[in-house]
Each structure stands twice: as C-alpha cells, then as structure tokens.
Amino acid sequence: MSPATWTLGRSRGGLTTKIHVLADRRCRLLVRLTSAGQRHDSLAFRPVLRRLRIARRCCGRPRTRPARLLGDKAYSNRAIRAYLRRRRIIATIPQKADQIANRAKLGSKGGRPPTFDPVAYKERNTTERSFNRLKAFRAVALRTDKSDYVYRGTIDVATIKIWLRDPVHQDPSGTH
Known part of the structure; x- marks a missing residue:
C-alpha cells in the first residue's frame, strides 16, 4: 500500500489527518470526510456539502x-459565501480580522460587510461537541489505522455508535 493512500499530511504537530464534518x-455527524493534515479546511468545504443527504419524514428525495x-x-472567503448565496443557504461565518481591515482600508469601495448573526x-x-x-473513541483520536479507508471505517463505526446512543424518534405509523 502506497503512502499516497494514507491521507497523512505534515503539519505543526507532525503527521496528521483532518476530519471534516x-x-x-443534536451533535450527530451527518457527513464525514478525511484529508491530509496540511490541507486547508476550505478546500474540503464543497465535497463535504455535496455529500449531505437529509432524509425527509415521509417520501421524496x-x-x-x-x-x-x-x-x-x-x-470566511468570497468563494464560499457566493456558493452559499447561490444555493440559498444562510451563512453564519465570522470574518477574519485581516478581511475587516482590508474592507475598512478600501472605504466605500470595500463593499458591504457580510451579515453575521452572533446569536x-x-x-x-x-x-x-x-x-x-467522535474523539471519545480511542481509535479515532489516536489514528491507529495506517490506510485511509480503514480509518474512515473506524470513523463510520464511531458515528454509528453515536447515532445509536441518540436515535431519531419517529412515529412508527407515519402520522403526526
């Protein structure tokens, strides 16, 4: 097995893997994705959002x-905010200090600041949380698995256990 399939990346703390969720x-994981530790979080944003599937209560896609x-x-960047606006998703993402400073430096040409709801x-x-x-499971926290697909399987088993501890309570008859 080649090191390319391990999704290990060197960061400040050594060889690490990032888990994007x-x-x-109710703190239950809906989507999980792994990447190398040195990759920026925003690079995994679209792949994570593309994997989201929320079942409807009755029928339909x-x-x-x-x-x-x-x-x-x-x-907090323009591309992600524009993507969320196109998909009509309300974004609650704080701005970085340098983005605020750059907008202030440009004055009226800096544009309107994005909306942010602190509540x-x-x-x-x-x-x-x-x-x-997820990290309460030792195998996930320590990343004892060498290959990525085995580590993702470990994350999936931990996620299943989390869901089983806090199941969705639905009416078995289908009526509400």
Missing part, C-alpha cells in the same frame, strides 16, 4: 441543502 443540532450553515473563520453563531459549539463525541 457536518453535524446536526433527500434534502441536500440545509437552511443555515454555521462555520468558523477558516470558511445563531452560539450554536456552532455543536460541531465542537460532535468532534468531542
């Missing part, structure tokens, strides 16, 4: 567009 409000997306400053942003801790739930 989308989580719901699964939803692929969340109503709101909460992200940290790593996702909604308080819910972003659900992503951090879902990472904590």
Whole structure:
C-alpha cells in the first residue's frame, strides 16, 4: 500500500489527518470526510456539502441543502459565501480580522460587510461537541489505522455508535 493512500499530511504537530464534518443540532455527524493534515479546511468545504443527504419524514428525495450553515473563520472567503448565496443557504461565518481591515482600508469601495448573526453563531459549539463525541473513541483520536479507508471505517463505526446512543424518534405509523 502506497503512502499516497494514507491521507497523512505534515503539519505543526507532525503527521496528521483532518476530519471534516457536518453535524446536526443534536451533535450527530451527518457527513464525514478525511484529508491530509496540511490541507486547508476550505478546500474540503464543497465535497463535504455535496455529500449531505437529509432524509425527509415521509417520501421524496433527500434534502441536500440545509437552511443555515454555521462555520468558523477558516470558511470566511468570497468563494464560499457566493456558493452559499447561490444555493440559498444562510451563512453564519465570522470574518477574519485581516478581511475587516482590508474592507475598512478600501472605504466605500470595500463593499458591504457580510451579515453575521452572533446569536445563531452560539450554536456552532455543536460541531465542537460532535468532534468531542467522535474523539471519545480511542481509535479515532489516536489514528491507529495506517490506510485511509480503514480509518474512515473506524470513523463510520464511531458515528454509528453515536447515532445509536441518540436515535431519531419517529412515529412508527407515519402520522403526526
């Protein structure tokens, strides 16, 4: 097996792998993706969002567009904000300090600052809590698997266990 299939990348802490996730409000992982540790978070944004499938309560195709997306400053760039606007997804992403300074330096030519809802942003801790739930599994936290597909399988098993601890309660008859 070649080292190219390991998705290991060198970062400040040594050889690492990044796990990119989308989580719901109950800290359950909906989408998982791995990349090399040195790759920037924003490069995995579109592949993660493309994998999102939310089942509907009754029938029909699964939803692929969340109503709101909460992200940290790593996702604060024009391309991501434009992509979310095109898909009619409300973005709650804080701006980086250098972006604010550049906009102020340009004056009226800097454009309008993006909207930001600080009350909604308080819910972003659900992503951090879902990472904590995931890293509670020792094999995920230590990355004991060498190949990427085995490590992704370990993440999938941990995700299944998280979902089984907090299942979705639906009416078995299908009526509400």
